Amino acid sequence: MxxxxxxxxxxxxxxxxxxxxxxxxxxxxxxxxxxxxxxxxxxxxxxxxxxxxxxxxxxxxxxxxxxxxxxxxxxxxxxxxxxxxxxxxxxxxxxxxxxxxxxxxxxxxxxxxxxxxxxxxxxxxxxxxxxxxxxxxxxxxxxxxxxxxxxxxxxxxxxxxxxxxxxxxxxxxxxxxxxxxxxxxxxxxxxxxxxxxxxxxxxxxxxxxxxxxxxxxxxxxxxxxxxxxxxxxxxxxxxxxxxxxxxxxxxxxxxxxxYWERRPVLGLGMGAWSCEPRGPEAPHGARRANPRGLEAWLEAAERDGSAGAAAEVLSPATARGEAMFLGLRATRGVAAEPFAAEFGAPPRHFFADPIERFLAAGLIEEAPPGDLRLTPHGRLLSDSVFEAFV
Ligand code: SF4
Structure with a gap:
């Protein structure tokens, strides 16, 4: 898309x-x-x-x-x-x-x-x-x-x-x-x-x-x-x-x-991040980080306007992990259908182990057709849930 x-x-x-x-x-x-x-x-x-x-x-x-x-x-x-x-x-x-x-x-x-x-x-x-x-x-x-x-x-x-x-x-x-x-x-x-x-x-x-x-x-x-x-x-x-x-x-x-929906963002200025649009060479998008030092960023921007380091094209595995932990941040969670449309199969296909573990521990809950979201308890322990998808 x-x-x-x-x-x-x-x-x-x-x-x-x-x-x-x-x-x-x-x-x-x-x-x-x-x-x-x-x-x-x-x-x-x-x-x-x-x-x-x-x-x-x-x-x-x-x-x-x-x-x-x-x-x-x-x-x-x-x-x-x-x-x-x-x-x-x-x-x-x-x-x-x-x-x-x-x-x-x-x-x-x-x-x-x-x-x-x-x-x-x-x-x-x-x-x-x-x-x-x-x-x-x-x-x-x-x-x-x-x-x-x-x-x-x-x-x-x-x-x-x-x-x-x-x-x-x-x-x-x-x-x-x-x-x-x-x-x-x-x-x-x-x-x-x-x-x-x-x-x-x-x-x-x-x-x-x-x-x-x-x-x-x-x-x-x-x-x-x-x-x-x-x-x-x-x-x-x-x-x-x-x-x-x-x-x-x-x-x-x-x-x-x-950011949670992984949509394009142009980041300008010292230390800013960009999420670049999807395209034929980057089907899942790309990330680009500007230098965190003031002089380094100023010099790069003043030299040729392109302050960012080279873009990192997202691999399918990295993009799938991002789709999970960013999607779970939102209260409505990760919807299985758009996930499958982008990656070819729903989340369970790629993350069966952590999903089962978190369902059993009551940290996430599932609704048909495989949508996943954090429970109130899971929101308090969200960092340990997210780590499993990185
Ligand atoms: S230094 Fe303080 S005011 Fe400035 S960005 Fe950090 S937290 Fe905010």
Whole structure:
């Protein structure tokens, strides 16, 4: 099946400060100087001008400006990017243009400008409404700033606002998470992304936990926190549609679901990933990763616009594994029919052992004609399920 549209992801790596648990490709910029911003934006435009050819003929479905902290860019810079992406993929306007925003005074004042630049969806990095938790996360903002920023999103006319929460923060209790959820419901977002704090090796927090200087909440408490998220939010009409994503019906993220559905995404900027379209030479698509270092990416983009390393064409085996673990992230799971249409047989044909094992353990469930999805228990142990398909 050939795809007819593309999502574009633009990575802006600058952050006011680097949080000690962060594993994203980021660079501390305090403040972001105008010449550095201009150079980065010019390199993005150059990369877009070259890389669009690999996605030629596709219509633009979504644009996602993520980071880092893309709201550190001036609205005029964002406007240039939005315009250039729309010009590169002519056709109907994309359904969704998302900007990640961190709670801060400067960014709050820019919200009307971002809206004028074309942004129609905001993802606000609240993380918690508790100052103690924010401090332990090393975040630059306080709860009151998050509240003011959320109020400002509505004042600026944004009708599609997503709110990020983190659970499992050192010192956090299930009661703290209940309070965060109550305040989330009181704000009334269209979308919520709720993640368990995960500490990747090499981050300062992973080192602190390994040395015993930082203690994570007991596992039972984290399970209770994770269970509370879909339960409390469902009661407010915000329903889980993916492991970490919940939305009011009709507000599921157009862009994010492209990754779980393995659809084309052009990734621009430092450390960005692209999922290239399927074609005769890549029947299951291809992946391409940009350099994670700022200078390495800038130099490559400025030299010839093609910052990405060579594309890795997906083998049938790799693509089948991806189809399983990405599909299982979504609440509706992996549908057997499209899987068989792409790979020649349904999931059981290739993954009989793990499927039987997970069915017996109650981690996945099956519905005719062989569709598979995680159970609520399986969602809590999703990493060990996914590993079996990699
Ligand atoms: S603000 Fe977000 S992207 Fe930036 S360092 Fe903190 S966690 Fe990472």
């Amino acid at each position: 050939r795809d007819r549209n593309v999502g574009v992801y633009v990575h802006v790596p600058f952050c006011e400060r680097v949080c000690p648990y962060c594993d994203f490709p980021v660079v501390a910029a305090r403040p972001l100087r105008a010449p550095d911003e201009d150079r980065y934006v010019a390199a993005l435009l150059r990369e877009l001008a070259v890389r669009r050819a690999d996605f030629a003929g596709l219509e633009l479905a979504s644009l996602y400006l993520g980071g880092g902290t893309p709201s550190l860019l001036r609205p005029a810079s964002l406007g240039r990017l939005v315009e250039a992406v729309a010009e590169a993929f002519p056709g109907a306007a994309p359904a969704e243009i998302t900007l990640e925003v961190n709670p801060s005074t400067v960014e709050r004042e820019r919200l009307p400008g971002f809206r004028e630049a074309g942004v129609n969806r905001l993802s606000v990095g609240v993380q918690s409404f508790d100052d103690a938790a924010l401090k332990r996360l090393g975040r630059a903002h306080r709860a009151e700033t998050a509240r003011e920023t959320l109020a400002a999103t509505r004042a600026a006319g944004f009708a599609n606002v997503s709110l990020d929460l983190i659970v499992g923060v050192p010192g956090q209790t299930p009661a703290d998470v209940e309070r965060d959820l109550a305040e989330t419901v009181a704000f009334g977002p269209e979308h919520v992304s709720a993640y368990a704090l995960s500490l990747e090796p090499g981050t300062p927090y992973a080192g602190a936990v390994a040395r015993g200087r930082l203690v994570l909440p007991p596992e039972d408490d984290v399970v209770r926190m994770l269970e509370a998220v879909p339960e409390r939010l469902a009661a407010a009409g915000i329903l889980a549609y993916e492991i970490s994503s919940l939305a009011r019906p009709g507000f599921e993220s157009v862009h994010n679901r492209r």
